[in-house]
Amino acid sequence: MPSTELHLALAPTAAYERLLASEPVGGWRVLRRPATVLLVIAVMVPITAVQRVTIGLVATAALSWSFVPVIQALVAIAVIASAPQRRVGFLTALDLWFAAHVPYSLWMLIALGFMAAFPVSVELIIASAIVPAIWTMVVVSAFCKTVLQTTPGGSRWRAAAHFAAIWGFTFSYIAWVAGGWFQVVPW
Amino acid sequence: MVSRLRDRPLWATVALAIAIAVGTLVDRVPTSAPQRAGEYVVLAGDFHVHAFPGDGSLAPWTLRQEAARAGLDVFAVTNHNMVFTARFAEWMASSSGGSSRASAVTPRESSGPIVIAGQEITNPEYHLIAVGLTRTVNADQPAAAAIRDVHAQGGVAIAAHPTPRFHGYDDDQTVALLDGTEAAHPVDRVSGQEEFTAFFERARRLKPSIAPIGSSDFHVSPAVAACRTLVFAREATAAGVIEAIRSGRTVAVDQFGHRHGEASLIQLLDTMPDVDRPVDTTIWRRASLVLAWTALLALLVL
Numbered sequence: 001m002p003s004t005e006l007h008l009a010l011a012p013t014a015a016y017e018r019l020l021a022s023e024p025v026g027g028w029r030v031l032r033r034p035a036t037v038l039l040v041i042a043v044m045v046p047i048t049a050v051q052r053v054t055i056g057l058v059a060t061a062a063l064s065w066s067f068v069p070v071i072q073a074l075v076a077i078a079v080i081a082s083a084p085q086r087r088v089g090f091l092t093a094l095d096l097w098f099a100a101h102v103p104y105s106l107w108m109l110i111a112l113g114f115m116a117a118f119p120v121s122v123e124l125i126i127a128s129a130i131v132p133a134i135w136t137m138v139v140v141s142a143f144c145k146t147v148l149q150t151t152p153g154g155s156r157w158r159a160a161a162h163f164a165a166i167w168g169f170t171f172s173y174i175a176w177v178a179g180g181w182f183q184v185v186p187w
Numbered sequence: 188m189v190s191r192l193r194d195r196p197l198w199a200t201v202a203l204a205i206a207i208a209v210g211t212l213v214d215r216v217p218t219s220a221p222q223r224a225g226e227y228v229v230l231a232g233d234f235h236v237h238a239f240p241g242d243g244s245l246a247p248w249t250l251r252q253e254a255a256r257a258g259l260d261v262f263a264v265t266n267h268n269m270v271f272t273a274r275f276a277e278w279m280a281s282s283s284g285g286s287s288r289a290s291a292v293t294p295r296e297s298s299g300p301i302v303i304a305g306q307e308i309t310n311p312e313y314h315l316i317a318v319g320l321t322r323t324v325n326a327d328q329p330a331a332a333a334i335r336d337v338h339a340q341g342g343v344a345i346a347a348h349p350t351p352r353f354h355g356y357d358d359d360q361t362v363a364l365l366d367g368t369e370a371a372h373p374v375d376r377v378s379g380q381e382e383f384t385a386f387f388e389r390a391r392r393l394k395p396s397i398a399p400i401g402s403s404d405f406h407v408s409p410a411v412a413a414c415r416t417l418v419f420a421r422e423a424t425a426a427g428v429i430e431a432i433r434s435g436r437t438v439a440v441d442q443f444g445h446r447h448g449e450a451s452l453i454q455l456l457d458t459m460p461d462v463d464r465p466v467d468t469t470i471w472r473r474a475s476l477v478l479a480w481t482a483l484l485a486l487l488v489l
Binding site: 001002003005006036039040043044045046047048049050051052053054055056057058060061063064102105106109113115116119122174177178179180182183 | 407
């Protein structure tokens with residue numbers, strides 16, 4: 001039976017309607033999906049970089065890359081807070097937001113797994129991220145319409161704002177650590 | 188049985204834990220002492236490695252372990268236009284004992300490879316590896332000025348992946364200021380290696396003592412020490428390594444195993460066993476990778 005998250009990725013509106021009927025999420029349970037996101041990153045980074053997976057490597061990668069779900073959470077908080085008419089409480093909405101992680105998590109598994117096994121340029125891997133990026137926009141739009149009760153127009157701009165925020169941060173970070181914007185946009 | 192089969196996420200979590208445990212148990216760092224060649228000790232180095240925080244994927248202490256696994260005696264952390272991570276890596280290495288600027292303890296006999304702070308001075312017109320820095324070098328200046336700043340700090344300046352698109356090295360006077368050039372750097376096409384070799388030959392005509400350097404340029408891939416430098420140092424310290432590079436006593440080894448440098452040094456290497464990259468063939472390590480990947484996939488989709 002496919003996971004809830006996979007259902008969500010394939011049929012987001014119907015899946016969110018079903019999830020809204022579930023028990024509200026509170027306390028530490030709200031961390032399980034961000035923890036899954038971090039687990040995927042923490043395991044795939046050492047697999048890709050050094051073709052090893054040990055307790056030390058996974059723990060260090062988890063610590064190093066923990067800012068990724070934090071950034072995602074900050075963007076989520078902004079989007080959720082922009083729609084006070086939502087159908088669920090804040091923590092449940094945050095949990096449902098993170099349930100949409102499958103497109104990016106699957107991309108990490110496939111793209112980084114491919115990179116670990118075969119010689120492939122980093123630029124190609126980054127370019128392939130357009131697939132989960134667009135896919136996630138569709139899921140986020142469904143989240144806004146269904147969970148946050150926004151209008152179709154409101155869903156679209158929130159999804160676009162989410163895309164802009166995440167990729168704006170990503171490219172800004174790359175530009176900073178790579179020595180300048182000319183490294184990101186050579187022309 | 189049916190109810191237990193429903194606990195697929197639990198299965199997957201257990202499988203992932205087993206994969207990580209197996210990977211941990213089979214993890215071994217090879218140990219062997221650097222070899223001597225006459226008055227020199229031959230150290231395997233990688234002088235172009237990126238670390239996290241920065242655009243490297245691994246934290247400094249993890250990187251040091253990987254360098255040891257790759258058979259390196261010394262490596263330089265060279266993030267783009269910053270030395271914070273490199274200085275931190277250098278400090279961590281010296282704090283753990285043995286491998287420091289001052290100590291003469293053989294790296295692989297101590298707690299790990301020598302770590303040297305550096306920077307990839309990144310400018311639209313050139314990339315320059317600086318090894319042996321204490322502070323960031325301004326990248327917003329011509330290559331010649333950046334090289335002088337590196338020298339003022341006691342470091343060495345190495346042209347990074349010097350392809351024709353980097354016009355900062357068009358001037359012969361600038362090239363003559365260099366201490367080394369990456370004669371071996373991972374490429375996905377043969378013509379790339381030919382460009383690096385051609386630049387090295389040009390640099391050698393301008394400065395016969397220029398050091399051929401082999402580097403991995405590790406970020407996420409290729410592997411640390413994919414290309415490497417064999418350094419003929421008088422002593423196994425950071426200062427000894429920097430002196431050897433400045434004097435041109437290096438041989439660059441590319442990803443195909445070809446050696447670039449002085450014929451006399453290459454001949455010396457031919458008489459020495461065990462200078463090539465160790466190969467890890469354990470089936471258990473590969474099994475742990477496959478199991479970890481499969482378990483993650485199951486966690487996501489089941």
